[in-house]
Amino acid sequence: MFIEFLSFSKPIFQSITTLILIVAYLVWLERKIAARMQSRIGPYLVGKPHGWLQPLADALKLMSKDDSKPSSSDSLLFNFGPIWVMVVSLSAFALLPFYFDNPMINASLSLMLFIAISSLIIVGIFVSGWSSSNKYSLISVMRSVAQIISYEIPLVISLLIPCILIGSLSFGDIIESQKNIWFIFSPGLGQISFVIFFISALAEGNRIPFDLSEAESELVSGYTTEYSGIKFALFYLAEYVHLFGISVLGSIIFFGGPHGPFITSNLIIVIKSLVFFTFIVFVRWSFFRIRIDQLLRFNWSKLIPISFVVLLIACLTKYFSEFN
Amino acid sequence: MGNVEKSLKDIGSFTKLPGANLFTTSTTKLFNWAQKSSLWPLSFGLACCAIEMMATFASRYDLDRLGMITRASPRQSDLMIIAGTVTIKMAERIKTLYDQMASPKWVIAAGSCAISGDHYRHIYSVVPGVDWVIPVDVYVPGCPPRPEDFIEGIMELQNLISNGKISPTYNVSTGGKNQIDIKKTKTKKQKNLIENKFINKNELLNYASQYKNKDFLYLKFITATDFEEGLTLTYVISNTKLGEDMEFHVNLGNSLEIDSLSELFVGADWQEREIYDLFGISFSGHPNLKRIMMPEDWIGHPLKKEYDMDTHNSPYRPTREEYESWKTKL
Ligand code: SF4
Numbered sequence: 001m002f003i004e005f006l007s008f009s010k011p012i013f014q015s016i017t018t019l020i021l022i023v024a025y026l027v028w029l030e031r032k033i034a035a036r037m038q039s040r041i042g043p044y045l046v047g048k049p050h051g052w053l054q055p056l057a058d059a060l061k062l063m064s065k066d067d068s069k070p071s072s073s074d075s076l077l078f079n080f081g082p083i084w085v086m087v088v089s090l091s092a093f094a095l096l097p098f099y100f101d102n103p104m105i106n107a108s109l110s111l112m113l114f115i116a117i118s119s120l121i122i123v124g125i126f127v128s129g130w131s132s133s134n135k136y137s138l139i140s141v142m143r144s145v146a147q148i149i150s151y152e153i154p155l156v157i158s159l160l161i162p163c164i165l166i167g168s169l170s171f172g173d174i175i176e177s178q179k180n181i182w183f184i185f186s187p188g189l190g191q192i193s194f195v196i197f198f199i200s201a202l203a204e205g206n207r208i209p210f211d212l213s214e215a216e217s218e219l220v221s222g223y224t225t226e227y228s229g230i231k232f233a234l235f236y237l238a239e240y241v242h243l244f245g246i247s248v249l250g251s252i253i254f255f256g257g258p259h260g261p262f263i264t265s266n267l268i269i270v271i272k273s274l275v276f277f278t279f280i281v282f283v284r285w286s287f288f289r290i291r292i293d294q295l296l297r298f299n300w301s302k303l304i305p306i307s308f309v310v311l312l313i314a315c316l317t318k319y320f321s322e323f324n
Numbered sequence: 325m326g327n328v329e330k331s332l333k334d335i336g337s338f339t340k341l342p343g344a345n346l347f348t349t350s351t352t353k354l355f356n357w358a359q360k361s362s363l364w365p366l367s368f369g370l371a372c373c374a375i376e377m378m379a380t381f382a383s384r385y386d387l388d389r390l391g392m393i394t395r396a397s398p399r400q401s402d403l404m405i406i407a408g409t410v411t412i413k414m415a416e417r418i419k420t421l422y423d424q425m426a427s428p429k430w431v432i433a434a435g436s437c438a439i440s441g442d443h444y445r446h447i448y449s450v451v452p453g454v455d456w457v458i459p460v461d462v463y464v465p466g467c468p469p470r471p472e473d474f475i476e477g478i479m480e481l482q483n484l485i486s487n488g489k490i491s492p493t494y495n496v497s498t499g500g501k502n503q504i505d506i507k508k509t510k511t512k513k514q515k516n517l518i519e520n521k522f523i524n525k526n527e528l529l530n531y532a533s534q535y536k537n538k539d540f541l542y543l544k545f546i547t548a549t550d551f552e553e554g555l556t557l558t559y560v561i562s563n564t565k566l567g568e569d570m571e572f573h574v575n576l577g578n579s580l581e582i583d584s585l586s587e588l589f590v591g592a593d594w595q596e597r598e599i600y601d602l603f604g605i606s607f608s609g610h611p612n613l614k615r616i617m618m619p620e621d622w623i624g625h626p627l628k629k630e631y632d633m634d635t636h637n638s639p640y641r642p643t644r645e646e647y648e649s650w651k652t653k654l
Contacts, residue, residue: 035388044389046361048331053361054391060358061402066426068399216367216396228399228426 019093022270023240024055029274030240030281037285058233065229073226074131081128082227082234085121089241092118096171096248110171111163111253115156118245121238122148125213128235129223140222143292144206144213150299151203151210157307158197161189161314162253175257182256189314194254196307201246203295206239207280209287210295243280247273334486352488359402359428360485363478366401366421367394370408373435373468377407380471390478398424403481406460407468409437409444410451413619415640422458430485432477434464442467448626449618451640452647519570528574529583532561535570536588539563543589546596548603550629554578555603559585576605584610602627 028043028051035042047053069078095107095114107113122145129141163169165186166177174183184190203210214222224235251257251272260268290298329338329345335357336349369377381387381394395401398421410418422431433454436442441452454460461484464477523531544560555576562569576582584607585592596607597616604625607613615622624631 031388031393035386039383040386040388042386042388043391046391051389051391053331057358057361057391060355061362064355064358065402065428068424068426221395221397221400224400225397226399232400 015093016090019090019241019244020237023237023244024059026240026244026277027058027236028052028055029278030284033278033281034285037282062233062236063230067229067231068226070133070226072133074133077127077131078226079231081124081131082231082238084124084127085238086234086241088117088120088124089238089245092245093241093248096245096252108168108170111159111169111174114171114249115159118242119148119152121242125223128227132223132226134226136219136225137223140213140219140225144223146292147203147206147210147212147295150296151200151303154196154299154303154307155200155204157304157311158193158200159249159253161193161311164311164314164318165189167318171252171257174253175259178256179259182254182259184254189310189317190254192306192310193314194250196303196310197250197254199303200299201250202280202283203299205243205246205280207243208284209290211289212292212295215289244273244277247276247280250276353486356486356488360482362391363403363430363481364393364395364401365403365405366398366425367396368421370406370410370414371435371437373407373437376468376471377405377434377474380474385471385475387475387478390475390482392478398422399426401425402428403430403432404458405432405434405474406438406454407434409441410454410457411449412451412640413449413617415451415454415457418454419457430462430481431458431460432462432464432481433460434466434469434474434477436465436467439463439465448631452642456640456642517571518568519572522573522575525574525576525579525582529585529588531572532559532585532588535561539565540568540570543585543591543595544569546585546592546599548599548605548627550603550627552629555580555605557582557599557605561589580605581608583608586610601625604628 031054032042032050034040043051043054045051046057069075092114095110095117125144125148126141129137129144132138162174162183165183166174168174168177184194202208206213213219214224219225224232227235248269251269255272255276257272258264258266258268332338332347335354336347339346339348369375379385381392392403402425404418404422404425406418422429431454433439437444437450438454441447441450444450445452451457462477462481464473466473469477540561540563542562542564544562546560547558549556549558557574557576558571559574560569560571574582582605584596586596586607587609593611594616596610597613599605600607600610600613601615601617602625614620618626
């Protein structure tokens with residue numbers, strides 16, 4: 001029984017460990033890129049060639065730190081928030097063809113399921129901000145909810161466009177159809193839907209220029225203000241897991257997944273999503289933060305109408321190419 | 325492999341076995357190493373030293389090399405760098421922030437002001453050394469300490485952490501780095517002062533509004549001086565179009581009341597509050613005459629000659645006796 005359980009859970013442990021390792025070094029990568037952009041060096045002395053032990057030191061330190069909790073907070077929800085965020089952002093990876101032999105990718109609705117699961121993160125964020133009984137956390141999660149819910153619409157629509165053209169909601173078919181030409185190169189629709197996807201993915205991942213829920217100048221550090229130690233580490237890691245998930249998603253839907261120029265392999269997905277992630281980091285360190293009303297107005301009055309028009313065009317294209 | 329071995333050396337030790345390397349360490353050592361390698365400071369600064377601290381974080385000196393990134397929330401930060409003059413009003417905030425930090429937490433007092441109050445230590449509103457408020461681990465002297473000194477202080481703190489002991493008084497010697505290049509500074513001459521005279525207290529409003537009609541729209545400052553005979557107020561207003569200033573003084577004598585100029589010049593509002601706060605002159609007609617700098621429950625007006633230094637009401641200032649004994653100890 002126990003042996004069976006072990007052999008069943010081995011791939012799960014494997015993938016979670018790999019994922020956490022990758023994500024820990026993504027934090028390191030971001031610090032390095034940020035330093036490079038500000039003509040600094042970045043982590044260097046902790047682990048001699050370029051601070052390679054830095055993620056380990058950070059994680060161990062956060063683990064050994066005091067676990068403080070405001071006395072007026074709701075302790076059940078307060079502890080539940082970070083765990084929920086971490087579990088949800090990790091379990092979304094079960095559906096990504098990160099390992100190509102992953103059985104889930106050929107499920108007929110795998111893309112749909114991925115979106116459904118990853119949009120549950122907001123529950124954890126809201127719960128943690130609400131239960132910390134801190135005004136900054138509360139304002140932060142209210143912003144967060146407004147932002148994430150409204151940007152979900154263009155995100156989903158921009159992902160629907162390739163699905164309509166390909167005619168399937170499963171990752172397996174989407175990857176299969178990009179064998180010869182990546183979706184980003186399909187004229188017109190590919191580029192526009194990628195731009196919409198990129199903007200709303202930044203907003204979904206709470207990144208600059210849309211990181212309103214963590215605006216240090218206004219809200220201390222947003223919904224994580226009251227969290228210390230390992231719980232903060234969970235939030236910190238979950239943010240990067242989510243971001244990496246978005247990068248993997250983008251490289252699968254728009255950049256052909258494992259289909260490289262010469263070879264087809266899992267490693268190609270990782271490389272592509274690392275490039276995608278680097279691009280997101282570039283955006284983060286070169287832009288300013290916009291106001292919440294600008295953010296929402298931009299979404300509801302520009303992004304959503306445009307994405308609906310593009311969706312309509314995609315439908316018409318499909319109709320005329322299939323049925324005429 | 326050589327590099328890896330080298331970088332793991334200060335965490336634990338390697339043992340060579342046939343066909344393998346064995347790496348051993350103790351949890352204390354491991355966690356001490358982790359804590360010293362990722363000291364996240366709370367991002368706050370108090371005075372001029374903070375500018376130097378920011379320079380230490382920025383590109384040329386780059387504290388991120390040591391694994392330090394600033395955190396905005398005290399819950400997630402391990403290190404508090406007191407960079408600047410600690411005033412009594414700020415001391416309470418510092419105490420709150422320190423209490424909010426999750427342990428293990430360390431404090432570096434950077435700059436002479438944070439260590440002892442330096443040249444401001446005799447001033448009524450300054451705490452003579454932040455160790456009146458919170459325990460300090462490392463002192464970094466200098467006014468301000470150079471970024472190298474900051475980094476040296478942080479490295480001392482890292483040594484303390486990895487040795488597992490923290491002593492409350494620990495000095496970093498700067499090794500003769502404090503050579504100051506004294507340059508002669510030229511005092512600016514005031515060019516366009518067209519008038520400078522004493523006026524009567526009753527004609528102040530008339531006089532000011534008369535000049536306001538002549539395009540003297542900008543009130544540069546109001547200040548008060550306590551001469552032995554009584555208080556004198558000085559006003560400077562200027563015509564920004566022509567670049568002309570005019571200055572007038574009012575002798576208050578024994579009275580402590582004068583008309584407020586805040587109706588004529590909006591900028592007078594805060595300056596009159598400041599004068600009320602520090603000298604106790606009340607301005608009749610002022611919309612909101614409250615203390616602006618000192619805490620609201622402060623007793624007395626500290627810039628007056630008759631103000632007694634011992635009438636403090638803060639736990640962070642020593643009494644006169646404590647102060648004298650402490651000074652002789654030094
Ligand atoms: S020590 Fe010097 S530089 Fe630092 S806060 Fe005091 S006066 Fe400013």
